[in-house]
Amino acid sequence: MTKTTDPFEVGLDKNPANYVPLSPLSFLFRTAAVYPDRTAVVHGNRRYRWRQTFERCRRLASALRSRGIGRGDTVAIMAPNIPETFEAHFGVPLAGAVLCALNIRLDAATIAFILNHSEAKVLFTDTEFAPVIEKALQTVKEKLLVIDIDDPVGPGGARLGEMDYEAFLETGDPDAEGQLPDDEWRAISLNYTSGTTGNPKGVVYHHRGAYLNAIGNILVWGMRRHPVYLWTLPMFHCNGWCFPWSVTALAGTNVCLRRVEPQAIYEAIEKEGVTNLCGAPVVMNTLLHAPPQMKRAASRGVQMMTAGAAPPAAVIEGMEALGFRITHVYGLTETYGPATVCAWHPEWDALPAPERARLKARQGVPYPVLEGLMVADPQTLNPVPADAETMGEVFFRGNIVMKGYLKNKGASEEAFAGGWFHSGDLAVLHPDGYIEIRDRSKDIIISGGENISTIEVEGVLYRHPAVLEAAVVAHPDPMWGEIPCAFVTLKDGASAGEEEIILFCRERLAHFKAPKKVVFGPLPKTSTGKIQKFLLRERAKAAD
Secondary structure, eight states: OOOOOTTTTTOOOOOOTTTOOOOTTHHHHHHHHHHHTTTTETTTTTEEEHHHHHHHHHHHHHHHHTOOOOOEEEEEEEEOOOOHHHHHHHHHHHTEEEEEEETTTHHHHHHHHHHHHHTTTEEEEEEEGGGHHHHHHHHHOOOOOOEEEEEETTOOOOSSSSEEEHHHTTSTTTTTHHHHHSSTTTOOOOOEOOOOSSSOEEEEHHHHHHHHHHHHHHHHHHHSSSOEEESSOTTHHHHHHHHHHHHHHHEEEEEEEOOOOHHHHHHHHHHHHHOEEEEHHHHHHHHHOOOTTTGGGGGTTTTEEOOOOOOOOOHHHHHHHHTTTEEEEEGGGTEEEEEEEEOOGGGGGGGGGGHHHHHHHHEEEOTOOOOOOEEEEEOOBBBSSSSOOOEEEEEESSSSSEEEEEEEEHHHHHGGGGSSSEEEEEEEHHHHHHHEEEESSOEEEEEEEEEEEEEHHHHHTTSSSSSEEEEEEEEEEETTTEEEEEEEEETTOOOOOOOHHOOOOOOOSSSSSSOSSSSSOOOOOOOOBBOEEEEHHHHHHHHH
16 A cells, blocks of 8 residues: 655544544534523424423434344334424434335335335334325235324324334433444435336435535525424425424424414414425415415515425415515435525516516526536536526436435446436526426426326226226326326227226325326327327326
8 A cells, every 4th residue: 555645644534533424413412402491393282392302312212222223224204294203313313223204195005115125123103194004014024113103183093003102212211322323424314216117216315415415405595593494394205305404403493284284384384483494386386375364474584495396487476475485496305305406696686576486496506515416418428508498417416415226226326327316307507507497307297296106107007907008197287286197098898987097096006196187098109109208298288
Protein backbone atom coordinates (compact mmCIF):
# COMPACT_ATOMS: atom_id res chain seq x y z
CA MET A 1 0.00 0.00 0.00
CA THR A 2 1.38 3.40 -1.01
CA LYS A 3 1.73 5.82 1.86
CA THR A 4 0.10 9.19 1.39
CA THR A 5 2.18 12.36 1.46
CA ASP A 6 -0.83 14.65 1.69
CA PRO A 7 -0.21 16.72 4.84
CA PHE A 8 -3.96 17.03 5.34
CA GLU A 9 -4.27 13.25 5.64
CA VAL A 10 -1.19 12.19 7.59
CA GLY A 11 -2.04 11.69 11.26
CA LEU A 12 -5.50 13.19 10.77
CA ASP A 13 -7.64 10.09 11.00
CA LYS A 14 -11.25 9.58 11.89
CA ASN A 15 -11.81 8.93 15.57
CA PRO A 16 -14.76 9.01 18.00
CA ALA A 17 -14.07 12.65 18.78
CA ASN A 18 -14.32 13.93 15.22
CA TYR A 19 -16.51 11.46 13.34
CA VAL A 20 -19.96 10.10 14.18
CA PRO A 21 -22.16 8.38 11.59
CA LEU A 22 -25.07 10.55 10.51
CA SER A 23 -28.49 9.39 11.69
CA PRO A 24 -31.80 11.22 12.12
CA LEU A 25 -32.17 9.36 15.41
CA SER A 26 -29.77 11.92 16.90
CA PHE A 27 -32.45 14.61 16.44
CA LEU A 28 -34.63 12.88 19.04
CA PHE A 29 -31.85 12.85 21.63
CA ARG A 30 -31.18 16.57 21.21
CA THR A 31 -34.81 17.70 21.15
CA ALA A 32 -35.73 15.63 24.22
CA ALA A 33 -32.78 17.13 26.10
CA VAL A 34 -33.27 20.76 25.03
CA TYR A 35 -37.08 20.98 24.83
CA PRO A 36 -38.37 18.18 27.09
CA ASP A 37 -41.60 19.98 28.01
CA ARG A 38 -42.68 21.13 24.57
CA THR A 39 -45.58 19.24 22.99
CA ALA A 40 -44.32 16.52 20.65
CA VAL A 41 -47.44 14.64 19.58
CA VAL A 42 -51.16 15.44 19.58
CA HIS A 43 -53.84 12.87 18.82
CA GLY A 44 -57.39 13.19 20.08
CA ASN A 45 -57.16 13.48 23.86
CA ARG A 46 -53.57 12.22 23.88
CA ARG A 47 -50.76 14.74 24.20
CA TYR A 48 -47.14 13.72 24.69
CA ARG A 49 -44.29 16.02 25.51
CA TRP A 50 -40.86 15.36 24.04
CA ARG A 51 -39.58 13.74 27.24
CA GLN A 52 -42.51 11.31 27.09
CA THR A 53 -42.06 10.57 23.41
CA PHE A 54 -38.36 9.93 23.97
CA GLU A 55 -39.21 7.53 26.79
CA ARG A 56 -41.81 5.71 24.70
CA CYS A 57 -39.39 5.32 21.79
CA ARG A 58 -36.71 3.92 24.11
CA ARG A 59 -39.24 1.54 25.64
CA LEU A 60 -40.19 0.37 22.18
CA ALA A 61 -36.57 -0.23 21.22
CA SER A 62 -35.88 -2.06 24.47
CA ALA A 63 -39.00 -4.21 24.15
CA LEU A 64 -37.99 -5.21 20.63
CA ARG A 65 -34.45 -6.07 21.68
CA SER A 66 -35.78 -8.18 24.54
CA ARG A 67 -37.53 -10.28 21.88
CA GLY A 68 -34.27 -10.75 20.01
CA ILE A 69 -34.93 -8.09 17.37
CA GLY A 70 -31.87 -6.24 16.15
CA ARG A 71 -29.63 -5.58 13.18
CA GLY A 72 -30.84 -7.13 9.95
CA ASP A 73 -34.39 -7.64 11.20
CA THR A 74 -37.48 -6.05 9.69
CA VAL A 75 -40.31 -4.67 11.82
CA ALA A 76 -43.54 -3.85 9.96
CA ILE A 77 -46.34 -1.54 11.00
CA MET A 78 -49.86 -1.32 9.57
CA ALA A 79 -51.36 1.86 10.96
CA PRO A 80 -52.49 5.33 9.87
CA ASN A 81 -50.95 8.60 11.06
CA ILE A 82 -51.11 7.98 14.81
CA PRO A 83 -48.54 8.36 17.61
CA GLU A 84 -47.51 4.71 17.38
CA THR A 85 -46.48 5.12 13.74
CA PHE A 86 -44.43 8.19 14.60
CA GLU A 87 -42.76 6.38 17.50
CA ALA A 88 -41.90 3.44 15.25
CA HIS A 89 -39.76 5.77 13.12
CA PHE A 90 -37.42 6.07 16.10
CA GLY A 91 -38.01 3.03 18.29
CA VAL A 92 -37.49 0.45 15.55
CA PRO A 93 -34.14 1.79 14.27
CA LEU A 94 -33.05 2.47 17.87
CA ALA A 95 -33.31 -1.29 18.29
CA GLY A 96 -30.99 -1.65 15.31
CA ALA A 97 -33.83 -2.98 13.14
CA VAL A 98 -35.36 -1.72 9.88
CA LEU A 99 -38.84 -0.17 9.76
CA CYS A 100 -41.29 -1.25 7.05
CA ALA A 101 -44.40 0.96 7.14
CA LEU A 102 -47.20 -0.70 5.18
CA ASN A 103 -49.61 1.15 2.95
CA ILE A 104 -52.94 0.85 4.79
CA ARG A 105 -54.83 0.69 1.48
CA LEU A 106 -53.18 -2.50 0.26
CA ASP A 107 -54.97 -5.78 -0.25
CA ALA A 108 -54.17 -8.94 1.72
CA ALA A 109 -52.18 -10.63 -1.06
CA THR A 110 -49.82 -7.67 -1.45
CA ILE A 111 -49.38 -7.32 2.31
CA ALA A 112 -48.55 -11.02 2.56
CA PHE A 113 -46.00 -10.66 -0.25
CA ILE A 114 -44.32 -7.75 1.55
CA LEU A 115 -44.23 -9.53 4.90
CA ASN A 116 -42.72 -12.59 3.24
CA HIS A 117 -40.27 -10.73 1.04
CA SER A 118 -39.02 -8.49 3.87
CA GLU A 119 -38.87 -11.46 6.27
CA ALA A 120 -40.59 -9.30 8.88
CA LYS A 121 -40.17 -10.59 12.41
CA VAL A 122 -42.69 -8.27 14.09
CA LEU A 123 -45.94 -6.68 12.92
CA PHE A 124 -47.66 -3.82 14.74
CA THR A 125 -51.20 -3.54 13.42
CA ASP A 126 -54.06 -1.17 14.13
CA THR A 127 -57.24 -3.09 14.95
CA GLU A 128 -59.13 -1.26 12.17
CA PHE A 129 -57.22 -3.36 9.66
CA ALA A 130 -57.75 -6.70 11.37
CA PRO A 131 -59.80 -8.21 8.50
CA VAL A 132 -57.17 -7.64 5.82
CA ILE A 133 -54.26 -8.48 8.14
CA GLU A 134 -55.91 -11.70 9.33
CA LYS A 135 -56.29 -12.77 5.72
CA ALA A 136 -52.70 -11.80 4.89
CA LEU A 137 -51.27 -13.72 7.85
CA GLN A 138 -52.81 -16.92 6.53
CA THR A 139 -50.23 -16.96 3.72
CA VAL A 140 -47.23 -15.59 5.61
CA LYS A 141 -44.54 -18.25 5.64
CA GLU A 142 -42.87 -17.52 8.99
CA LYS A 143 -44.64 -16.90 12.27
CA LEU A 144 -44.66 -13.25 13.27
CA LEU A 145 -44.83 -11.53 16.62
CA VAL A 146 -48.07 -9.58 16.15
CA ILE A 147 -48.82 -6.62 18.42
CA ASP A 148 -52.21 -4.88 18.26
CA ILE A 149 -52.64 -1.12 18.31
CA ASP A 150 -55.95 -0.12 19.89
CA ASP A 151 -56.31 3.56 19.07
CA PRO A 152 -59.09 5.19 21.13
CA VAL A 153 -59.83 7.49 18.19
CA GLY A 154 -60.14 4.58 15.78
CA PRO A 155 -63.18 2.44 14.97
CA GLY A 156 -61.83 -0.59 16.84
CA GLY A 157 -61.64 -4.12 15.57
CA ALA A 158 -60.58 -7.66 16.35
CA ARG A 159 -57.41 -8.43 18.28
CA LEU A 160 -54.97 -10.63 16.38
CA GLY A 161 -51.79 -10.25 18.42
CA GLU A 162 -50.08 -11.50 21.52
CA MET A 163 -50.74 -8.22 23.35
CA ASP A 164 -51.51 -4.60 22.64
CA TYR A 165 -48.98 -1.86 21.97
CA GLU A 166 -49.16 -0.21 25.38
CA ALA A 167 -48.62 -3.54 27.14
CA PHE A 168 -45.69 -4.22 24.84
CA LEU A 169 -44.14 -0.86 25.76
CA GLU A 170 -44.40 -1.80 29.42
CA THR A 171 -42.00 -4.69 28.77
CA GLY A 172 -39.33 -2.19 27.67
CA ASP A 173 -36.87 -0.20 29.75
CA PRO A 174 -37.58 3.57 29.68
CA ASP A 175 -33.94 4.28 30.51
CA ALA A 176 -32.51 2.14 27.71
CA GLU A 177 -30.04 4.21 25.69
CA GLY A 178 -31.00 3.01 22.25
CA GLN A 179 -28.65 1.90 19.52
CA LEU A 180 -27.28 4.49 17.12
CA PRO A 181 -25.79 3.00 13.94
CA ASP A 182 -22.09 2.23 13.78
CA ASP A 183 -22.22 2.98 10.06
CA GLU A 184 -24.44 5.60 8.41
CA TRP A 185 -24.84 3.25 5.42
CA ARG A 186 -26.87 0.87 7.60
CA ALA A 187 -30.50 0.49 6.55
CA ILE A 188 -33.05 2.50 8.52
CA SER A 189 -36.24 1.71 6.61
CA LEU A 190 -37.80 -0.31 3.82
CA ASN A 191 -40.49 1.16 1.57
CA TYR A 192 -42.31 -0.86 -1.04
CA THR A 193 -43.25 0.60 -4.39
CA SER A 194 -45.26 -1.09 -7.10
CA GLY A 195 -42.85 -0.12 -9.86
CA THR A 196 -43.96 -1.41 -13.25
CA THR A 197 -44.82 -4.95 -12.22
CA GLY A 198 -47.48 -6.46 -10.00
CA ASN A 199 -45.02 -7.45 -7.28
CA PRO A 200 -43.78 -4.41 -5.34
CA LYS A 201 -40.06 -3.66 -5.01
CA GLY A 202 -38.48 -3.00 -1.62
CA VAL A 203 -36.64 0.34 -1.58
CA VAL A 204 -33.94 0.43 1.11
CA TYR A 205 -33.09 3.72 2.86
CA HIS A 206 -29.94 4.31 4.91
CA HIS A 207 -29.41 6.53 7.95
CA ARG A 208 -27.26 9.01 6.02
CA GLY A 209 -29.90 9.63 3.36
CA ALA A 210 -32.70 9.96 5.92
CA TYR A 211 -30.65 12.46 7.91
CA LEU A 212 -29.81 14.54 4.85
CA ASN A 213 -33.27 14.62 3.35
CA ALA A 214 -34.77 15.55 6.72
CA ILE A 215 -32.43 18.55 6.68
CA GLY A 216 -33.19 19.18 3.01
CA ASN A 217 -36.91 19.51 3.81
CA ILE A 218 -36.14 22.16 6.40
CA LEU A 219 -33.91 24.12 4.03
CA VAL A 220 -36.16 24.19 0.96
CA TRP A 221 -39.28 24.97 2.97
CA GLY A 222 -37.67 27.57 5.19
CA MET A 223 -39.12 25.78 8.22
CA ARG A 224 -38.81 27.65 11.49
CA ARG A 225 -38.18 26.26 14.93
CA HIS A 226 -41.18 24.61 16.64
CA PRO A 227 -43.46 24.10 13.62
CA VAL A 228 -46.93 22.63 14.16
CA TYR A 229 -47.08 19.91 11.52
CA LEU A 230 -50.38 18.30 10.52
CA TRP A 231 -50.06 14.71 9.31
CA THR A 232 -52.13 14.78 6.12
CA LEU A 233 -49.34 12.96 4.26
CA PRO A 234 -49.24 9.21 5.06
CA MET A 235 -46.22 8.21 7.12
CA PHE A 236 -46.10 5.03 5.04
CA HIS A 237 -45.25 7.12 1.95
CA CYS A 238 -41.44 7.36 1.87
CA ASN A 239 -41.51 7.54 5.67
CA GLY A 240 -43.69 10.62 5.39
CA TRP A 241 -41.13 12.19 3.04
CA CYS A 242 -38.70 12.06 6.01
CA PHE A 243 -40.81 14.60 7.95
CA PRO A 244 -40.98 12.54 11.18
CA TRP A 245 -37.28 13.33 11.42
CA SER A 246 -37.53 16.92 10.09
CA VAL A 247 -40.17 17.91 12.63
CA THR A 248 -38.18 16.28 15.42
CA ALA A 249 -35.02 18.18 14.46
CA LEU A 250 -36.97 21.43 14.92
CA ALA A 251 -38.67 20.35 18.16
CA GLY A 252 -42.03 20.76 16.48
CA THR A 253 -45.46 19.37 17.26
CA ASN A 254 -46.88 16.42 15.31
CA VAL A 255 -50.66 16.69 14.97
CA CYS A 256 -51.88 13.22 14.02
CA LEU A 257 -54.83 12.53 11.75
CA ARG A 258 -56.27 9.08 11.04
CA ARG A 259 -58.14 10.19 7.93
CA VAL A 260 -57.63 13.01 5.47
CA GLU A 261 -60.99 14.78 5.58
CA PRO A 262 -61.49 18.49 4.91
CA GLN A 263 -63.43 19.24 8.08
CA ALA A 264 -60.86 17.53 10.29
CA ILE A 265 -58.04 19.37 8.52
CA TYR A 266 -59.63 22.80 8.83
CA GLU A 267 -60.55 22.15 12.47
CA ALA A 268 -56.99 21.07 13.28
CA ILE A 269 -55.56 24.15 11.56
CA GLU A 270 -57.74 26.37 13.70
CA LYS A 271 -57.53 24.46 16.98
CA GLU A 272 -53.85 23.52 17.00
CA GLY A 273 -52.41 26.48 15.10
CA VAL A 274 -51.04 24.32 12.29
CA THR A 275 -48.18 25.93 10.38
CA ASN A 276 -47.22 23.17 7.92
CA LEU A 277 -48.77 20.23 6.11
CA CYS A 278 -48.00 18.08 3.08
CA GLY A 279 -50.04 16.12 0.59
CA ALA A 280 -50.69 15.07 -2.97
CA PRO A 281 -52.67 17.39 -5.26
CA VAL A 282 -55.80 15.39 -4.38
CA VAL A 283 -55.52 16.74 -0.83
CA MET A 284 -55.35 20.27 -2.17
CA ASN A 285 -58.37 19.59 -4.34
CA THR A 286 -60.27 18.25 -1.33
CA LEU A 287 -59.55 21.38 0.68
CA LEU A 288 -60.27 23.65 -2.26
CA HIS A 289 -63.71 22.15 -2.93
CA ALA A 290 -64.82 21.79 0.69
CA PRO A 291 -68.12 23.46 1.61
CA PRO A 292 -67.65 27.20 2.25
CA GLN A 293 -68.72 26.87 5.90
CA MET A 294 -65.80 24.47 6.52
CA LYS A 295 -63.09 26.76 5.27
CA ARG A 296 -61.33 28.67 7.99
CA ALA A 297 -59.61 32.03 7.86
CA ALA A 298 -56.94 30.36 10.01
CA SER A 299 -55.62 28.71 6.84
CA ARG A 300 -54.04 32.01 5.84
CA GLY A 301 -50.27 31.66 5.95
CA VAL A 302 -50.32 27.87 6.35
CA GLN A 303 -47.44 26.34 4.40
CA MET A 304 -48.38 23.36 2.22
CA MET A 305 -45.91 21.17 0.36
CA THR A 306 -47.34 19.14 -2.50
CA ALA A 307 -46.05 16.33 -4.72
CA GLY A 308 -47.12 12.89 -5.94
CA ALA A 309 -48.44 13.99 -9.33
CA ALA A 310 -48.06 17.20 -11.26
CA PRO A 311 -50.49 19.62 -9.59
CA PRO A 312 -52.82 21.46 -11.98
CA ALA A 313 -52.01 25.15 -12.09
CA ALA A 314 -55.67 25.97 -11.44
CA VAL A 315 -55.59 24.02 -8.17
CA ILE A 316 -52.46 25.84 -7.02
CA GLU A 317 -54.05 29.15 -7.90
CA GLY A 318 -57.22 28.28 -5.99
CA MET A 319 -55.34 27.14 -2.88
CA GLU A 320 -53.25 30.29 -2.76
CA ALA A 321 -56.42 32.33 -3.08
CA LEU A 322 -57.61 30.59 0.12
CA GLY A 323 -54.45 31.77 1.86
CA PHE A 324 -52.33 28.61 1.71
CA ARG A 325 -48.72 29.09 0.67
CA ILE A 326 -47.86 26.27 -1.75
CA THR A 327 -44.43 24.74 -2.29
CA HIS A 328 -44.18 22.20 -5.10
CA VAL A 329 -41.63 19.40 -4.80
CA TYR A 330 -40.93 16.23 -6.78
CA GLY A 331 -39.27 12.92 -6.15
CA LEU A 332 -39.80 9.19 -5.95
CA THR A 333 -39.78 6.50 -3.30
CA GLU A 334 -36.22 5.80 -4.47
CA THR A 335 -35.14 9.35 -3.58
CA TYR A 336 -36.50 9.42 -0.01
CA GLY A 337 -39.50 11.36 -1.28
CA PRO A 338 -38.97 14.93 -2.50
CA ALA A 339 -35.60 15.61 -4.10
CA THR A 340 -36.39 18.67 -6.23
CA VAL A 341 -38.25 21.87 -5.42
CA CYS A 342 -39.79 24.62 -7.50
CA ALA A 343 -37.63 27.18 -5.72
CA TRP A 344 -39.45 30.49 -5.70
CA HIS A 345 -38.06 33.84 -6.83
CA PRO A 346 -39.42 37.01 -5.16
CA GLU A 347 -39.76 38.78 -8.51
CA TRP A 348 -42.34 36.19 -9.55
CA ASP A 349 -44.71 37.57 -6.89
CA ALA A 350 -45.56 40.48 -9.19
CA LEU A 351 -46.78 38.18 -11.97
CA PRO A 352 -50.51 37.55 -12.58
CA ALA A 353 -51.91 34.66 -10.53
CA PRO A 354 -52.27 32.26 -13.49
CA GLU A 355 -48.63 32.81 -14.50
CA ARG A 356 -47.43 32.33 -10.93
CA ALA A 357 -49.37 29.08 -10.76
CA ARG A 358 -47.92 27.90 -14.08
CA LEU A 359 -44.39 28.52 -12.87
CA LYS A 360 -45.10 26.83 -9.55
CA ALA A 361 -46.45 23.72 -11.28
CA ARG A 362 -42.93 22.92 -12.54
CA GLN A 363 -40.90 20.31 -10.68
CA GLY A 364 -37.95 22.66 -10.31
CA VAL A 365 -34.34 22.33 -9.23
CA PRO A 366 -32.34 19.99 -6.96
CA TYR A 367 -32.67 19.90 -3.19
CA PRO A 368 -29.51 21.34 -1.56
CA VAL A 369 -28.71 17.79 -0.39
CA LEU A 370 -28.96 16.27 -3.89
CA GLU A 371 -25.68 16.22 -5.79
CA GLY A 372 -26.91 15.64 -9.33
CA LEU A 373 -30.09 16.16 -11.38
CA MET A 374 -30.36 16.07 -15.15
CA VAL A 375 -32.78 15.51 -18.00
CA ALA A 376 -31.04 13.34 -20.56
CA ASP A 377 -31.34 10.80 -23.31
CA PRO A 378 -31.97 7.48 -21.50
CA GLN A 379 -29.63 5.58 -23.83
CA THR A 380 -26.66 7.93 -24.18
CA LEU A 381 -27.11 9.92 -20.93
CA ASN A 382 -26.43 13.06 -22.94
CA PRO A 383 -28.29 16.02 -21.35
CA VAL A 384 -31.09 17.57 -23.39
CA PRO A 385 -30.92 21.24 -24.38
CA ALA A 386 -32.59 23.73 -22.05
CA ASP A 387 -35.24 24.61 -24.62
CA ALA A 388 -38.41 23.60 -22.72
CA GLU A 389 -39.25 21.32 -25.66
CA THR A 390 -36.83 18.40 -25.94
CA MET A 391 -37.94 15.57 -23.70
CA GLY A 392 -35.59 13.28 -21.85
CA GLU A 393 -35.59 11.07 -18.78
CA VAL A 394 -35.04 12.54 -15.31
CA PHE A 395 -31.88 11.25 -13.60
CA PHE A 396 -30.72 11.64 -10.00
CA ARG A 397 -27.38 11.21 -8.26
CA GLY A 398 -26.43 11.69 -4.64
CA ASN A 399 -26.78 10.70 -1.01
CA ILE A 400 -30.57 10.83 -1.07
CA VAL A 401 -30.82 8.04 -3.62
CA MET A 402 -31.76 4.63 -2.19
CA LYS A 403 -29.26 1.91 -1.36
CA GLY A 404 -31.09 -0.25 -3.88
CA TYR A 405 -33.94 -2.75 -4.15
CA LEU A 406 -34.02 -5.48 -1.51
CA LYS A 407 -33.14 -8.92 -2.92
CA ASN A 408 -33.34 -7.59 -6.47
CA LYS A 409 -29.83 -7.09 -7.81
CA GLY A 410 -30.97 -6.97 -11.42
CA ALA A 411 -33.47 -4.19 -10.82
CA SER A 412 -30.91 -2.24 -8.75
CA GLU A 413 -28.26 -2.48 -11.47
CA GLU A 414 -30.77 -1.40 -14.10
CA ALA A 415 -31.90 1.56 -12.00
CA PHE A 416 -28.28 2.70 -11.44
CA ALA A 417 -26.96 2.07 -14.96
CA GLY A 418 -24.38 4.65 -15.99
CA GLY A 419 -23.89 5.96 -12.48
CA TRP A 420 -27.27 7.70 -12.32
CA PHE A 421 -30.64 6.70 -10.92
CA HIS A 422 -33.12 6.31 -13.77
CA SER A 423 -36.49 7.73 -12.67
CA GLY A 424 -38.54 6.59 -15.67
CA ASP A 425 -40.17 10.05 -15.78
CA LEU A 426 -39.94 12.16 -18.92
CA ALA A 427 -39.38 15.89 -18.63
CA VAL A 428 -38.12 19.00 -20.38
CA LEU A 429 -35.50 21.43 -19.14
CA HIS A 430 -36.42 25.11 -19.14
CA PRO A 431 -33.87 27.82 -19.98
CA ASP A 432 -33.77 28.85 -16.31
CA GLY A 433 -32.67 25.33 -15.30
CA TYR A 434 -36.06 24.17 -13.95
CA ILE A 435 -37.35 20.76 -15.00
CA GLU A 436 -40.97 20.06 -15.87
CA ILE A 437 -42.47 16.56 -16.06
CA ARG A 438 -44.30 15.98 -19.35
CA ASP A 439 -45.02 12.26 -19.38
CA ARG A 440 -43.98 8.92 -17.94
CA SER A 441 -41.96 6.36 -19.80
CA LYS A 442 -43.50 3.72 -17.58
CA ASP A 443 -47.19 2.95 -17.37
CA ILE A 444 -47.57 3.61 -13.67
CA ILE A 445 -50.77 5.43 -12.77
CA ILE A 446 -50.51 7.90 -9.90
CA SER A 447 -53.91 8.25 -8.26
CA GLY A 448 -54.09 10.53 -5.24
CA GLY A 449 -50.35 10.07 -4.75
CA GLU A 450 -50.63 6.25 -4.84
CA ASN A 451 -48.79 4.20 -7.46
CA ILE A 452 -50.91 1.72 -9.42
CA SER A 453 -49.28 -0.91 -11.61
CA THR A 454 -51.25 -1.36 -14.84
CA ILE A 455 -49.80 -4.85 -15.24
CA GLU A 456 -51.19 -5.89 -11.88
CA VAL A 457 -54.67 -4.62 -12.75
CA GLU A 458 -54.53 -6.20 -16.20
CA GLY A 459 -53.63 -9.51 -14.59
CA VAL A 460 -56.87 -9.41 -12.61
CA LEU A 461 -58.93 -8.40 -15.64
CA TYR A 462 -57.61 -11.36 -17.58
CA ARG A 463 -58.95 -13.67 -14.88
CA HIS A 464 -62.53 -12.61 -15.60
CA PRO A 465 -64.19 -15.43 -17.57
CA ALA A 466 -65.65 -13.05 -20.16
CA VAL A 467 -62.47 -11.06 -20.87
CA LEU A 468 -60.39 -11.85 -23.94
CA GLU A 469 -57.96 -8.95 -23.89
CA ALA A 470 -57.40 -6.04 -21.54
CA ALA A 471 -55.23 -2.96 -21.17
CA VAL A 472 -55.21 -0.30 -18.47
CA VAL A 473 -54.14 3.33 -18.83
CA ALA A 474 -54.54 6.53 -16.88
CA HIS A 475 -57.68 8.60 -17.20
CA PRO A 476 -57.41 12.26 -16.10
CA ASP A 477 -59.48 12.98 -13.01
CA PRO A 478 -60.04 16.38 -11.35
CA MET A 479 -60.03 14.86 -7.84
CA TRP A 480 -57.40 12.11 -7.91
CA GLY A 481 -55.18 13.37 -10.70
CA GLU A 482 -55.45 10.04 -12.50
CA ILE A 483 -57.71 7.00 -12.22
CA PRO A 484 -57.39 3.59 -13.89
CA CYS A 485 -59.35 3.19 -17.13
CA ALA A 486 -59.69 -0.32 -18.50
CA PHE A 487 -60.07 -1.14 -22.17
CA VAL A 488 -61.57 -4.60 -22.56
CA THR A 489 -62.30 -6.95 -25.44
CA LEU A 490 -64.84 -9.63 -24.55
CA LYS A 491 -64.76 -13.23 -25.73
CA ASP A 492 -67.12 -14.20 -28.54
CA GLY A 493 -70.56 -14.87 -27.15
CA ALA A 494 -69.62 -13.57 -23.68
CA SER A 495 -71.21 -10.62 -21.97
CA ALA A 496 -70.23 -8.37 -19.08
CA GLY A 497 -71.04 -4.81 -18.09
CA GLU A 498 -68.91 -2.03 -16.69
CA GLU A 499 -70.21 -2.44 -13.12
CA GLU A 500 -69.52 -6.18 -13.19
CA ILE A 501 -65.93 -5.69 -14.36
CA ILE A 502 -65.26 -3.01 -11.76
CA LEU A 503 -66.75 -5.12 -8.95
CA PHE A 504 -64.70 -8.13 -10.09
CA CYS A 505 -61.51 -6.06 -9.74
CA ARG A 506 -62.50 -4.47 -6.43
CA GLU A 507 -62.96 -7.95 -4.95
CA ARG A 508 -59.39 -8.88 -5.90
CA LEU A 509 -57.46 -5.66 -5.53
CA ALA A 510 -57.13 -2.76 -3.15
CA HIS A 511 -60.11 -0.60 -4.12
CA PHE A 512 -58.00 2.34 -5.27
CA LYS A 513 -56.34 0.09 -7.86
CA ALA A 514 -59.59 -1.06 -9.46
CA PRO A 515 -60.66 0.60 -12.74
CA LYS A 516 -63.13 3.44 -12.37
CA LYS A 517 -64.06 3.32 -16.05
CA VAL A 518 -64.34 0.42 -18.51
CA VAL A 519 -64.45 0.84 -22.28
CA PHE A 520 -65.41 -2.17 -24.40
CA GLY A 521 -64.17 -2.90 -27.90
CA PRO A 522 -61.15 -4.10 -29.89
CA LEU A 523 -57.70 -2.92 -28.78
CA PRO A 524 -55.37 -1.12 -31.21
CA LYS A 525 -52.20 -3.12 -31.91
CA THR A 526 -48.98 -2.96 -33.84
CA SER A 527 -48.18 -5.42 -36.61
CA THR A 528 -46.43 -7.59 -34.06
CA GLY A 529 -49.47 -7.69 -31.79
CA LYS A 530 -48.33 -5.18 -29.18
CA ILE A 531 -51.15 -3.09 -27.73
CA GLN A 532 -50.71 0.60 -28.57
CA LYS A 533 -51.26 2.22 -25.20
CA PHE A 534 -50.54 5.71 -26.45
CA LEU A 535 -53.70 5.49 -28.55
CA LEU A 536 -55.65 4.20 -25.56
CA ARG A 537 -54.48 7.13 -23.48
CA GLU A 538 -55.92 9.49 -26.08
CA ARG A 539 -59.20 7.56 -26.03
CA ALA A 540 -59.25 7.66 -22.23
CA LYS A 541 -58.95 11.44 -22.26
CA ALA A 542 -62.02 11.59 -24.47
CA ALA A 543 -64.02 9.00 -22.51
CA ASP A 544 -67.01 10.30 -20.54
